[in-house]
Amino acid sequence: MLSRPDKLWTLTEADIEALEIGSAILGTGGGGNPYIGKLRARQALRSGNTLSVIKMQDLPDDAKVVSLGGIGAPLISFERIKEGREGLRCVRALEERLGFKADAIACEEIGGQNAMEPLITASLAGLPVVDGDGMGRAFPEMQMTTYSIYGHRSTPSVMCDPHGNVVIFDHAISEKWHERMARACVISQGGASTLASAPMSGAFVKRFSIPDSYTKAVGLGRAVMEARQRHADPIAAICEMENGRVCFTGKIKDLKRHLKGGFVTGEAIIEGFDGCNDQTAAVLIQNENLVFKRDGVVEIAVPDLIIILDIDTGNAITTEMLRYGQRVAVVALPCHPLLRTPEALEVVGPKGFGFDDIAYRPMEADDPTQGSAT
Amino acid sequence: MLSRPDKLWTLTEADIEALEIGSAILGTGGGGNPYIGKLRARQALRSGNTLSVIKMQDLPDDAKVVSLGGIGAPLISFERIKEGREGLRCVRALEERLGFKADAIACEEIGGQNAMEPLITASLAGLPVVDGDGMGRAFPEMQMTTYSIYGHRSTPSVMCDPHGNVVIFDHAISEKWHERMARACVISQGGASTLASAPMSGAFVKRFSIPDSYTKAVGLGRAVMEARQRHADPIAAICEMENGRVCFTGKIKDLKRHLKGGFVTGEAIIEGFDGCNDQTAAVLIQNENLVFKRDGVVEIAVPDLIIILDIDTGNAITTEMLRYGQRVAVVALPCHPLLRTPEALEVVGPKGFGFDDIAYRPMEADDPTQGSAT
Known part of the structure; x- marks a missing residue:
């Protein structure tokens, strides 16, 4: 069958x-x-x-x-x-x-x-x-x-x-x-x-x-490829497809990365431009991007998806490829409801990664950018 | 059956x-x-x-x-x-x-x-x-x-x-x-x-x-216990039973021990007394006692057995229990012939432990003490 x-x-x-x-x-x-x-x-x-x-x-x-x-x-x-x-x-x-x-x-x-x-x-x-x-x-x-x-x-x-x-x-x-x-x-x-x-x-x-x-991943890839072909913004295409939003645009001005217990941990500091002038963002990393902060305030947290993309090509940048001076967009996509239940958040919420002082709030609940940064 | x-x-x-x-x-x-x-x-x-x-x-x-x-x-x-x-x-x-x-x-x-x-x-x-x-x-x-x-x-x-x-x-x-x-x-x-x-x-x-x-180990233990009971020398009893010899008697005057790759490695330096006056011995350690040197010259090497014993009680001292000032006898016992074949020495000879410059010689082949130290 x-x-x-x-x-x-x-x-x-x-x-x-x-x-x-x-x-x-x-x-x-x-x-x-x-x-x-x-x-x-x-x-x-x-x-x-x-x-x-x-x-x-x-x-x-x-x-x-x-x-x-x-x-x-x-x-x-x-x-x-x-x-x-x-x-x-x-x-x-x-x-x-x-x-x-x-x-x-x-x-x-x-x-x-x-x-x-x-x-x-x-x-x-x-x-x-x-x-x-x-x-x-x-x-x-x-x-x-x-x-x-x-x-x-x-x-x-x-x-x-x-x-x-x-x-x-x-x-x-x-x-x-x-x-x-x-x-x-x-x-x-x-x-x-x-x-x-x-x-x-x-x-x-x-x-x-x-x-x-697989449908979603292939669809996202196709959306990026099609946007590039028609000289449109691939990052906008990603956000549209997944109900996501661009949280921040800026230039990487500092990177702290070190190996701890077999994981890459650290922080990327991004100096804002465009709609984010005079703002500073931080993305906290433990292999994946786990927490996004704007001017020191937590805005997006795991298990919601935080993605750092090359602002021109829309290519996702993996943590080990982050470099000083890169011009990036930070995009957030909502995770699936199966990751938002209490039993899931025990394991894959901020506390599951040792961020005991960060409470998870679904990214849709709190959208300070109100679409302005896109 | x-x-x-x-x-x-x-x-x-x-x-x-x-x-x-x-x-x-x-x-x-x-x-x-x-x-x-x-x-x-x-x-x-x-x-x-x-x-x-x-x-x-x-x-x-x-x-x-x-x-x-x-x-x-x-x-x-x-x-x-x-x-x-x-x-x-x-x-x-x-x-x-x-x-x-x-x-x-x-x-x-x-x-x-x-x-x-x-x-x-x-x-x-x-x-x-x-x-x-x-x-x-x-x-x-x-x-x-x-x-x-x-x-x-x-x-x-x-x-x-x-x-x-x-x-x-x-x-x-x-x-x-x-x-x-x-x-x-x-x-x-x-x-x-x-x-x-x-x-x-x-x-x-x-x-x-x-x-x-098991026969041998229980027999060795009984020999030590019986020697103690009749106030005889348990170390002599061990040597007699196993065709071994006392290589050295002295006082531990220096210990180098460190953890390397999950093993205890190091060296015990022993200052001779009794028949070993004016001599210095070294026992090289990697979890077990592997090499015995007298005045810098290798005399006994793995897989022959090198045992450091408390000179009074005849108790074997494990490497982690060695202490400055202990009065000890170093005893060598010949290993079983199955450990002396070329294929065995590849694995459990000096080279198997990284002592590339030490060639194994069966301890009976070369007995400089000629019984004098016992």
Whole structure:
């Protein structure tokens, strides 16, 4: 049933190009650069594989869905090319461990390079990828998926590295312990491996995935590309599509970045221009852009999406690519309601990142710019 | 067959007391303090469990033998009491993963606290422990067993921690990769877990175990206790039993110890007295005592056993308990021939520990003291 062609969206090379742009936007500064993943996905296409996506509503309730993604430091997976079949080895080892056959692959994280890995693995396995994901953006840790937040136990899981090592996290006493052990292990494997989690039912996926993630990411990419073609403003196109707003425009005048516990933490200070003259913005970073402040006052906070874009091209700038002097727009997009419940905010709200003094307010609740900055 | 009582040596509380002393001697400064393990083994006895040991020759060739031990930092396992059934959970998870039943438990490392863990786990599982081990002493890393050196692939293995987490190292591309991943994982679990390796056949164990390890360790302990009772020299008793010699007697006059890559490395400098007047000795340490030098000249090197003992009590002093001013004897015992082959010396000879300029010479080949120091 899952392979009925009329139920599947088959991605083209143009879709992959758009997905690269869209997933980088949804990466909110983190999630890793999807460029290498795009090349690998394109190569899979050109080798005759099919990259297919299934709508959540077409997923049978009893389908067995395996979510997967890269784990480790994005920078390493950008510099050290994958062996290529890590994800497939993960799925096969998980199937063997639990005695089942996967019906579909799910995406852990649509933001950044992890948008590509499920497509590539699914194409090798002859399976579709569900049009959804566990974050609707990028987050740095595994327990930060809607799957985990809403009760899925992600172990037994399988982690494969490019060398051929296979580790099964057979039981973790909590989702956070799973993250902790897997993180230590991936570092010992060189810092960039692939992990597939225990299967979810189709019914669970339909209820707790962030829906339509591939549709959205490809759509965002297409909107940017079309705006560029007609010499329109790609940033406006992004905001229009996602009910977002430009919070700030200015020039980066200071950057503080340091490694802390395996994460890039820091702050980008932006000196305003255009509608933001005489204002100073700060974006607080922990792998992703987490908090936006205007003149010291918090205006947008995680899990709403904060994206720093090149003001001319509309390209999303990942945190490690931020440089002094860049002319940028800071854009905010509302996150999905599944990330705004009390149980979700425990994990992916400001407190989940140690910002104990910041209370989350949905970005729509408080719009001081009232459209003037756009 | 394995449970035929006439084939088994059933340990008493007195055996456990002797094993504590003997395994500390064979720990060559490392391997961790066996005191807590002794208490746990004694508690198992007092709870009605049987601690039984089977001779290698009584092991059927097709027996399935699981070797296990604690992994992590000895100091942590001394300070943080185990939950108690980590080893049993490892064996059960391994049996489930591979679809077999273990017939006997093997010891990874007879030196230090890892002498006790197999006995305790085997008693909970109702199995005997093989009278042998994979090191005949203590070494810091998993690939340093005769099992690994002579061709056993130790994955799939299972690691359990006191919290309840279970990790399966399903496939490692080499024994060293297994060690590397397991080491990273145990640190994330708090630094002291238990690991059971893929089963070996009885035939393999008979051929490649260091034989009679429990007999030897208990015997050493009994020799020390008896010498003390009759006010004789326990150090002489140790040397007599193991064809060893006292290399040096003196007072510790300097200690350099630092943590490097999770290991204690350093040097103990000893100023000679008695037969060693006007001589200075150095013992180079990496968790275990690895090299003994007299006046700058290497005299004994790993894998031969170098033990620093309190000169009055004959108690082995572990590297972390060395103190300025202690009056000590340095004793050398010859290692088992299985550790002296070219393939073994690759892994556990001086080069295996980074001493590239030290060539291993069996300690019997070169005895400058000619018995004079004893």
